[in-house]
Amino acid sequence: MDRPFTIAVSGKGGTGKTTVSSLLIRSFIEAGEGPVLAVDADPNANLHEALGVTVHETLGAMREEAFSRTIPPGMNRHQYVMYRFRRALVESEGFDLIAMGRPEGSGCYCFANDLLSECMQQLEREYRFIVIDTEAGMEHIARGTIGKPDLLLIVSDPGARGMRTIARIRDIAISLGFGPETIHAVINRYRSGTASVDNRGEIPIAVLPDDPAVEAADLAAEPVSKISPSSPVRVAVRELAGRIIGMRDQR
Numbered sequence: 001m002d003r004p005f006t007i008a009v010s011g012k013g014g015t016g017k018t019t020v021s022s023l024l025i026r027s028f029i030e031a032g033e034g035p036v037l038a039v040d041a042d043p044n045a046n047l048h049e050a051l052g053v054t055v056h057e058t059l060g061a062m063r064e065e066a067f068s069r070t071i072p073p074g075m076n077r078h079q080y081v082m083y084r085f086r087r088a089l090v091e092s093e094g095f096d097l098i099a100m101g102r103p104e105g106s107g108c109y110c111f112a113n114d115l116l117s118e119c120m121q122q123l124e125r126e127y128r129f130i131v132i133d134t135e136a137g138m139e140h141i142a143r144g145t146i147g148k149p150d151l152l153l154i155v156s157d158p159g160a161r162g163m164r165t166i167a168r169i170r171d172i173a174i175s176l177g178f179g180p181e182t183i184h185a186v187i188n189r190y191r192s193g194t195a196s197v198d199n200r201g202e203i204p205i206a207v208l209p210d211d212p213a214v215e216a217a218d219l220a221a222e223p224v225s226k227i228s229p230s231s232p233v234r235v236a237v238r239e240l241a242g243r244i245i246g247m248r249d250q251r
């Protein structure tokens with residue numbers, strides 16, 4: 001099988017990165033494109049909630065221990081790290097989830113990065129897609145923690161300010177060596193009837209509607225990925241997933 005198609009979901013805080021990530025993951029699974037690896041790279045991790053699973057351990061938390069603690073007898077450090085990684089990986093139907101957690105000490109994720117790629121190579125599950133819910137800003141991308149994804153989505157509110165943020169993130173990504181063709185904007189929480197989206201020449205890959213079902217799920221503490229498949233934002237994300245599957249097929 002081909003290597004997985006990796007999507008990093010970036011953008012300012014509160015623009016809908018986690019919502020979009022979780023709905024994309026659902027859409028891929030429903031399209032028969034599982035299994036998907038969900039990576040929660042936001043220290044204020046809540047992708048698991050959006051997907052309705054529980055995280056017991058993060059890579060950040062396991063880092064210190066794996067390298068400071070005495071390794072259990074009969075195991076070498078590598079085996080121990082692998083064992084802890086498997087414990088940190090949450091397995092669910094159609095997807096697995098790994099949470100990066102907070103970087104320790106120096107704030108360096110390098111260890112987690114190397115570890116993640118090494119451990120992932122040893123997983124027997126072959127993921128078709130990897131969806132990374134990144135933290136606000138471009139830290140992970142700047143530090144190379146998540147490598148170079150095949151697709152960088154920048155989620156933004158509609159309007160001029162959002163467009164400026166998209167331009168800023170795009171500039172950073174390009175300066176880091178991302179191909180312009182791999183970077184796409186997603187306008188989220190668009191309300192029809194209000195002023196038309198001022199996109200300043202930006203052609204988004206998707207415009208997702210503001211959907212009361214998302215807020216309702218939030219208020220009811222229900223996983224947002226479980227909202228009705230016919231709700232407007234789910235329909236729009238399904239379409240986006242279809243376009244991404246097309247990009248993957250053309251890779």
Ligand SMILES: Nc1ncnc2c1ncn2[C@@H]1O[C@H](COP(=O)(O)OP(=O)(O)O)[C@@H](O)[C@H]1O
Nearest residue numbers: 013014015016017018019189209210211214218
């Ligand atoms: N399309 C949408 N329609 C309605 N509410 C939304 C939509 N997308 C996100 N939200 C709401 O906006 C808030 C921020 O979304 P979230 O996905 O947590 O953003 P981020 O991960 O970027 O911080 C949440 O309360 C979420 O329920």
Ligand SMILES: [Mg+2]
Nearest residue numbers: 017018042046
């Ligand atoms: Mg989030």
